[in-house]
Amino acid sequence: MADYRNSWKQESNLDPYKAPHGVNLMNNNPKHALAIWAKQYEISRDDIQERKETALRLAIEGIADGSIISLDGVISPLSQKIKAHHGVSLFEMNGNWIETAQYWTCPCCARGKFQISRLGGKGQILAKLVEHHDHMSDALKAAFRKVFIESGTDKPTSTGLALIERMAPAFSAYPSVLICEDCNNADAAAKKVISDTGRKVDWHSFSIGQISQFIIARNHTPHIIDKVKVLEIWNLARPAYVARMNLVYEVAKAAVLHDYWFERYQGETTPVPTLSNGFSRFNGLELVNGEALVHEMARSTFKHKSNYSRWRSGEQSIGDIPPPNFLAIIQSLPGCARMWAALPDQWKCPICERSKYQIVNYKKGKVSFHTHGPTRYSPAWKSTGQICIGCFNVVTALKRELQIDYGVEVNSPFDCITPGEMRSIIRARAHSSHLVDPEMAETLVTKWQPR
Known part of the structure; x- marks a missing residue:
C-alpha cells in the first residue's frame, strides 16, 4: 500500500492542504489503503463491526501518512506542519476540525487551517471550527414564553410549541455554516460593540457576509474588529432585524406564518463539510464512524478539566x-x-x-x-x-x-x-x-x- 501512496505523491504536484482551482480533492487519493481495503470486501452483518474497526484504523493510518486529506487529526501532515510552526506539540482540537479536510478554508475569513491555527492561553495549539447559526429558534421560544406571561392567558396550547419549532428556520437570516472559531468570536465581539452603545441586540447574529466586512484577519491570531464598520453594518441590518422580531412576536401570539428572510452562500460552499454530515463518505470512509474517529484523535488533545464537585x-x-x-x-x-x-x-x-x-x-x-x-x-x-x-x-x-x-x-x-x-x-x-x-x-x- 505504501507503494501506491508514494507513486501518487510523486505523480501529483498539488499542495496537499489546499484544493486548487478546478481540481476536486474530495475523493482523496483513490488508492489509499482504506479505499483499497473497502473495495476488496463486501460488508455483511456478521462482520460489519470488525470491518468498521479496521476502517477506522486504516483511516487513522491514512490521515497520518497523508493519503487521506479529506479528514484531519493531531497526527496528520498538516498538524505536523502546524506543530513545527508554533513550536508546541499539544493540540486543543475539536471534532469539526478532525472531520473536515486539511485543505478546508473558512468561508468567512478565507483562511486555511494552517493560518487559522494559533496558540491558546495555556500554551496549547487551538484548532477549532464551529457551526455558526442564527438564533431565531431561541427568539421564537422566548417570544412564546413572553406572550404567556404578558397576556396572562390560562388556556394551554397543545400545538403551539411544535409550530414554533417548525417555523424557526423560516425566520433565520442565513443557514448554518461551518466557520473558524475566530470568526464566530468576532460575531460575539461585534454584538458587544453594539450593546455598549445602549442598543439591544438580544437575538441578532451576523451572517458570514457581514462578519467578513468588519474583521481584519491575520494568520495565527484572533481577528481585529473594525468597530466603526460594525456599527455601519448594524445600522443597515437593524431594520430587517426589528421587522423579524416584530413578526416573531406576532407568530408567537397568533401562530401564523407571515414572511421570512434567507441568505444563500455564494459559489460552491458546502456549509458543514464533516464526515458525520455525509461529506466524503466513499472509498472506504463510509465505514468510518465520525464519533469514533474524533474519540480516537482526541486521546492526545488538550482538555479543560471541569469542576465536577x-x-x-x-x-x-x-x-x-x-x-x-x-x-x-x-x-x-x-x-x-x-x-x-x-x-x-x-x-x-x-x-x-x-x-x-x-x-x-x-x-x-x-x-x-x-x-x-x-x-x-x-x-x-x-x-x-x-x-x-x-x-x-x-x-x-x-x-x-x-x-x-x-x-x-x-x-x-x-x-x-x-x-x-x-x-x-x-x-x-x-x-x-x-x-x-x-x-x-x-x-x-x-x-x-x-x-
Missing part, C-alpha cells in the same frame, strides 16, 4: 415565583405536561417533600416542571416512586463526580446514594435547586473513594 461546593441561585398562569405554560410544553398530569394534585416529592407547585422552576422567563423515576435495579429506591428534578440532579451530579474524578464504577445513578443519605445532605427550597450541605456531601463522596 461544584454541585456540593458552589452557590445555587434562587428561582423566582412562577407567574399566576404557570399551569397553562406547563400544559403547553408536552414533556412537562405529561409529568404534571401523571401525578395527583396532593403529591409531594418523597425525598424533599416539596409540592408540585414548589417544584415548578421559573428562571429567566422560563417555566418548567420535571420529575424522574428511580431505576428498579437500585434496591434502596424500589418503593420510592417519582422524585423531583432537584433531587435527581443531586443524584446525577454525585454519580458524575464519582465516575469522572475518582473512577468509581456506578451502574445506576441511584446506586451511589440512599434516600436517607439524600435527605441528610439537602435543604429544599421552593422553585429552586437544592442547597447541599458541603461537609456531609464530602463525607458521602469520601465513603466511595477507592482506598
